Amino acid sequence: MYLLGDGAPREVHRSDQHERIILAPMETLEAILTRRSIPKCAEDRIPDRATIQKLLEAAVRAPNHHLTEPWRFIVLSGDALKALGDAMADGNASQGKDPEAIRSKPLRAPIIITIVGHPKTHVARVSEIEEHHAAGAAMQNILLAAHDLGLAAMIRTGPAAEMPEVRDHLGIGSDEVISGFIYVGYPAEGTEDRPLTRRTPADDLTEWRGWD
Structure with missing residues (x-):
């Protein structure tokens, strides 16, 4: 998964610990949209x-x-x-x-x-x-x-x-x-590919105010 969506590893700096953490590429949206309870x-x-x-x-x-x-x-x-x-x-x-x-x-x-x-x-x-x-x-x-x-x-x-x-x-x-x-x-x-549960589409639950 690419946390920033660009596919590149990033360095995260912790100022209090003076250390760098190298994170593996992440695709955050993919994780959110494909997560399911197993x-x-x-x-x-x-x-x-x-x-x-x-x-x-x-x-x-x-x-x-x-x-x-x-x-x-x-x-x-x-x-x-x-x-x-x-x-x-x-x-x-x-x-x-x-x-x-x-x-x-x-x-x-x-x-x-x-x-x-x-x-x-x-x-x-x-x-x-x-x-x-x-x-x-x-x-x-x-x-x-x-x-x-x-x-x-x-x-x-x-x-x-x-x-x-x-x-x-x-x-x-x-x-x-x-x-x-x-x-x-x-x-x-046999549970790795458990299907996603149906969710109400976001559009059905959303009001757009002040948008053209």
Whole structure:
């Protein structure tokens, strides 16, 4: 993908770290227009830590008002997924649902990235909704980076994000929210070319004002 559309590698300078990062060519629009959620992951391949780190580096580049960086991340794999399943089962204990089915939910991917939103509403001129928007942008960056790296990724959040049992297990503070669980792995065989879902054309949802 070419980030600037010209096909040439670029240098990104970090003034605070005095280092240069050479980025591979990127076609940003292609990634956006071809991204889709892939629910089924391969069982014989697991992304390594360095690969997941790339997703997180993409996440923290999301726009956020006054650079509040209203997020943190909890990356779960292995036994940590089973422990999350136990917490989810405990949270559903009074709902009459099959506890084993609930426990198995986090095992649908080898890795779960938990995006924890931390609205910095104490900062002047920063509204809570802007902070939630920023966390959402970070999640989209993760999804796009995963797509670019050939990974399967899907947001699966639901009621578990608000369960006290799950929040306590993950150490979510009273001023934090679970913005989302992103399930990550490599695509299971036959899912790499999963068709795109139908979307309402942008023209049907757009007003053009002041245009000739």
